Amino acid sequence: MDVDANLSRTVKSELRQVVDESLSSVMPSVLIKKNVRYDGSNLIVNGLPYPLNDDVHIVGFGKAVGGMAYMLADLLGPRLKGGILSVPELMSSEPKQLQMLKRSKIIEYREGAKNNQPDHASYSSTKHIIKYVQNLGKKDTLVLLISGGGSALLFAPKPPMTFEEKRDLCKRLQNSGASIGELNVVRKQMSRVKGGGLALMAYPAKVLALILSDVVGDHLEIIASGPTCPTPEGNRVESINILKRYNLYHTLSEEVRREIFEKVYCLDTSLISNGKFNFVENIIIGNNESALEASAKAAQKLDLEGVILSNKVEGNVKDVSVAYAQLAESICHALDKGFSNKEDFIAEISKHDVSVLNLNKEKLEKAYEAFTSLREGKGVLLLIGGEPTVVVEGDGKGGRNQELALQFSLDWLSQIAKKPELSRYFVEFLSIATDGQDGPTDAAGAFGKPGISPKMKLLMQDLKDEKKKTFDTKKLQAIDKKIQEVTSMLPENVLQRNDTYSFYSKFENGKNHLITGPTGTNVMDLNYIYLRKRDCDCDIPGVIKINTPVEVNNFLFDQSEEGCEKDE
Template sequence: MIASKPLAELADPQMEPRRFLEQLYRIAVQRALPLASMGAYLPKPPDPAKGRTLVIGAGKAGGSMAQALEALWPADAPMSGLVVTRYGHVPPRPEGLKQRIELVEASHPVPDEAGMKAAERILALTEGLTADDLVLCLISGGGSSVLTLPAEGMTLADKQRVNQQLLDSGAHIGEMNCVRKHLSRVKGGRLAAACAPARVVTLTISDVPGDDMGIIASGPTVPDATTCAQALAILDRYKIDIPPAVRAGLESGALETPKPGDAVFKGHTAHLIATPQQSLEAAAAAARAAGIEAHILSDEMEGESREVGKVHGALARAVAQRGQPFAKPCVILSGGETTVTIRPRQPGQPKGRGGRAGEFCMGLAGALMGQANVWALAADTDGIDGVEDNAGAFVTPDTLARAEARGLKLAPHLDRNDAYGYFDAIGDLLVTGPTHTNVNDFRALLIL
């Protein structure tokens, strides 16, 4: 599990800018780990003579959330359940911590059979629940993929194809999850409906702009305000084919989700235990403690990753050259969830590799044009940028020059979405391994 450095050990940003930025990232990640914040939101266990406690959940932070719950839940209070997380994202078990919650792994970002079987098992566990029972639902980003159960008339292969096309389309997370909720038997509040009449307490780590619980992991236990008509419009907008039976279900409203005010949510509560803004604030506080003023632009930035990178680059150049709108030295921080539209590959062109953070860094490097005294790091807080083994990448004043010295031009790598190949060749990837949490994009620009 990733750990932060004590503030007293922060690198000197003037002498070690890259190390300083990496430490800010690690501090942001540490703030989002569930053990530090979950305890304040746990309900009282039910009377074991009357009810039981069932734990279910899904997401990239599922493993660490389950372990945090096991550590915090009273030892004499019965508890059992099943949580699904991404392959390779189960943290090492702390010595002496008894396992009471089963953990299984499944695929992200495209769902697989393991995720479908996990969803089927979780639904089966909800059968026979009573009003005296308590369900603790642990939800984090990535749950849309690792917890998958296709709607009637749709196969897993159909779901995989639609999901991949959505990922490649450039659709933003709200659009993607609107579709996912209506093409599922567990998302969009349907899991809460399956738990009725039990009381449900949802504990959530946010990975979406605005911290909308209806979007995080496609909101399996919260009301859904989106509609079948909206889902169908999104599918048509991005020219994504669906089986005729599913289209008919969307057109008729047969695949509609439980809405706000539905009786299935009576007595339910949902809590955000970690958010992107909290992580950005932790990084900002650390920078200020090191004598560097910090400015948080927003935790809700969306848009094409490369274009967001260009905007950040223009801002950093203004600070470096004119001291506007911020005085230097300073750190500029931002979060959110950008998107990458996959460009068609030309015949004979090698396949590109990389994710949102790397694509942002390519756009940023191009906009900075070798600007002196500007360093940057963009990384995904789950430790995995897309489907690669890196969390993100660094940009330095000599990024373009070092790449060109190795015969690498930025434009061709952007054309084929190959951030991994570009930054790997010059030793500028950040590799952390899975962090066991997920509050989405982290970006830090240091201007000296």
């Protein structure tokens, strides 16, 4: 009997419930309803009034702006004169609202940026947005709606750079492992509309930007590459340094380097006060922290101890995974009452390189108090947010969340190998992209667990044993083919190819994939680490010793069966 099978199914179900409530809390319609009111003269946001000029217009770009625009159009009524939205293709979230918005014809609704990448459709939408805002005047208020995905949906390269040159450079920079901050520095330098460009085009209209943050630290100049924030003086030099850091600057044409990166342009400083445009108000109405707080409430309903540790995770997925494994080890030790006090607990965590997690001392102290007072048998859910990066070196299909889940599965197994007492804890990991699209895939993310690699290796061993007993040529060929496929699907090989989507689609018949469809929101990624002390010291299938027989035909290859996890 696989003692973890039933528990894993229960935990997956609970984590899905937590995810559902977290995503619901940051849906654009919910955020507008919660944070925005209209009193006939002012738009009141987060309790503060913002006077509106005679005519109000809405322009939006991003994965969440459809729901935001619908709610605002309903609030403003006849005060709203028109607008344009640039949204992703196949946006399925809140379909009734979006379809009503399209039928209203008050706001033009344009789709583009398939697979999260700028395309000619989003380029065309941006041209229409530019033309629209350039026609606004002093009597107008432009309400800008900005959310994650805005960089791909608001796309207009500075000449002489072409559409293809800018798109390809951004993709190469992303695949090189550049952070979202580094990407946005370069994007601003190459764009007509980013780095404050769009706000300047709308001047002298008043601009009120309502923003759903999808970046670590909620930095306004980074979200969608800062279309309402002046580009700082050092951006040009910094963008050159970033491109050189990733060996990409020399790949640009001499004309592009000269006109876009080396020529110095001056802003009209009369429009800027304290580093901000004096005709623009930027307001964040939702972020990753909002989703984590909802996760904690959802965990509490399930009788889990939900502990928020950080919403500022960034760095390479490999480094993040190792840090998570080391953090989980320290927390298991705390749950075993292995520390004399919170200072020792924090000192132990500090011995490891967990800088990519950006842990906060105050939150760690609060977490320690929760761990040491935990009721016997109660599960712990670590709640962490951010946006790691992946260096793409292979030709596979995947995303950072699926890669993080599989990498953590290996790293936690490695911790158990070094300290077998950790096997007393059941651990399940989940990483999801809140927009429902992890990389160019239809998966939001994936679950991770230490039994993945041992099960794959057991499957390999069973195939090799079967081959030794087989003498029929056709059967041998079939076994060799399966061995070749299993070899390619060993986690370490999958990670080397960046092919986690293919792996999770096949492993245990896809039950470790999390597929939500496009959610209609975007507040970076959510990571969950579930910890629970086992009720017995029995052998742990898939971790220390695997006693469960693996059905070779159904485990990996036959997608119509339920897989190998059986109750008996």
